[in-house]
Every structure is written in C-alpha cells, then in structure tokens.
Amino acid sequence: DVKVTQSSRYLVKRTGEKVFLECVQDMDHENMFWYRQDPGLGLRLIYFSYDVKMKEKGDIPEGYSVSREKKERFSLILESASTNQTSMYLCASSLTDRVGSPLHFGNGTRLTVT
Amino acid sequence: AQKITQTQPGMFVQEKEAVTLDCTYDTSDPSYGLFWYKQPSSGEMIFLIYQGSYDQQNATEGRYSLNFQKARKSANLVISASQLGDSAMYFCAMRDGSGTYKYIFGTGTRLKVLA
Numbered sequence: 001d002v003k004v005t006q007s008s009r010y011l012v013k014r015t016g017e018k019v020f021l022e023c024v025q026d027m028d029h030e031n032m033f034w035y036r037q038d039p040g041l042g043l044r045l046i047y048f049s050y051d052v053k054m055k056e057k058g059d060i061p062e063g064y065s066v067s068r069e070k071k072e073r074f075s076l077i078l079e080s081a082s083t084n085q086t087s088m089y090l091c092a093s094s095l096t097d098r099v100g101s102p103l104h105f106g107n108g109t110r111l112t113v114t
Numbered sequence: 115a116q117k118i119t120q121t122q123p124g125m126f127v128q129e130k131e132a133v134t135l136d137c138t139y140d141t142s143d144p145s146y147g148l149f150w151y152k153q154p155s156s157g158e159m160i161f162l163i164y165q166g167s168y169d170q171q172n173a174t175e176g177r178y179s180l181n182f183q184k185a186r187k188s189a190n191l192v193i194s195a196s197q198l199g200d201s202a203m204y205f206c207a208m209r210d211g212s213g214t215y216k217y218i219f220g221t222g223t224r225l226k227v228l229a
Contacts, residue, residue, distance in 0.1 A: 031215055040123075042205065042221040050215050058216065090159065094217075099147035099209050100166050103217055105159035 003027070006091050006106035013113050019078040021109050023091030030096060032074035033103065034058075034066065037088040049074055050097065081113045116141050118208050120220035127196045128228050134181070135191040135223045137206030145211030148189040150180065153203040153222075162204075165189055196227045 045058030
C-alpha cells in the first residue's frame with residue numbers, strides 16, 4: 001500500500017512566520033503535488049514536481065515555494081505566513097505521468113495562521 | 115481549458131438505497147482519466163474508482179460504479195446499497211493527456227446517509 005505521510009496534522013503559526021510543511025512518500029512515485037482545500041472551492045493545486053529538483057507552478061502558487069531534493073520528499077514553504085493561508089493542505093503523489101495513474105494522498109495538515 | 119463541475123453541494127440518501135453523485139467535465143484532449151475520491155470527516159482522501167476516456171465499459175469497484183456518458187461529458191458516481199459509513203465528501207477529478215501532469219478537482223458533494 002502506498003503511504004504518503006505529512007509531518008503535522010495540525011499546525012498553528014503566527015503571521016509573518018516561515019512555515020515548512022513536509023511530505024514523504026514511500027512508493028518511489030515520480031510525481032508529487034501540494035493542494036490546498038477550502039470549503040466551497042474544492043482542491044486547488046499550489047505546486048507539483050515531476051522529478052527531483054523539478055517543480056512547476058500550479059493554479060495558486062503565490063506566497064508559496066517548494067523543495068524536492070530527494071525523490072521521496074516534497075516540502076511546501078510559506079515564506080511569510082498570512083491569515084489567508086489558513087487552510088487544509090494536502091500532499092499527494094502519483095506513480096507515473098499516465099492519465100490513469102491515481103493520486104495517493106496524505107492525511108492533510110490543517111494550518112491556522114493567527 | 116479543463117474544468118470539473120459538481121452541482122450538488124449536499125445530498126441525503128436513506129440507508130440501503132442507491133445514490134448518484136453528478137460530475138460533468140470539460141476538456142479538449144481526447145485522452146483523459148476521471149477519478150472519484152471519498153473524504154470522510156477524518157480528512158484523508160480515498161481513491162474510489164477510475165474511468166479512462168477510451169474505456170468501452172463503465173468502471174465498477176464493489177458498490178461503486180461510474181456512469182460514463184462521453185457525449186454528454188458526464189461521469190456520475192453511483193453508490194449502491196448505501197451504508198452509514200458512506201457519509202463523506204465526494205470529489206470528482208480529471209487528468210488529461212496534455213502533458214501538464216495536473217489533476218483538477220470539482221468542489222465536492224457532501225453525502226449524508228440516513229439510518
């Protein structure tokens with residue numbers, strides 16, 4: 001079974017702090033993704049990576065950056081947290097770039113910025 | 115541009131009855147995949163079922179089936195014999211063959227199964 005692990009389930013940070021959200025997958029998947037989930041908006045893609053050290057902007061990359069130094073690890077960085085970044089953050093991975101390759105998700109990190 | 119639309123924010127169904135959750139999509143690429151995910155209140159996203167655009171038959175996985183109508187661009191999820199544990203958010207998602215690697219999601223439908 002694929003396991004995608006997010007380092008924190010709940011996180012509370014102050015405005016202006018630098019925040020790191022960590023994600024690790026154990027199935028040698030090529031692709032990794034960061035989404036944020038907000039009520040009524042569904043899941044929106046922040047960044048994704050299709051290979052080590054490669055990254056692509058998703059639909060809402062502003063205020064975020066990512067790092068993928070190793071295949072199994074994909075980190076989301078909030079450079080200077082703001083209250084509008086309070087959200088549920090979901091990390092996911094997929095085996096290949098084929099259209100039929102499903103996403104496998106972590107349990108999510110609920111981030112509150114005060 | 116790719117788009118997924120789920121028009122039912124919330125639905126109720128009686129236990130043991132069947133329920134259909136609607137999903138329509140839009141893409142100009144002839145090769146695409148459609149996925150359904152379940153998100154219980156605990157928060158994890160669980161992959162349920164997949165349908166490829168070239169698949170001749172509707173996908174089925176246990177009590178889940180996908181009513182795929184290509185001409186209408188719809189991919190509705192049918193849950194048969196609903197159980198209390200089916201109460202959750204359900205998301206429809208799509209990935210096309212344009213090489214962007216992106217999966218896009220609908221806004222979800224919250225299903226409540228009544229005893």
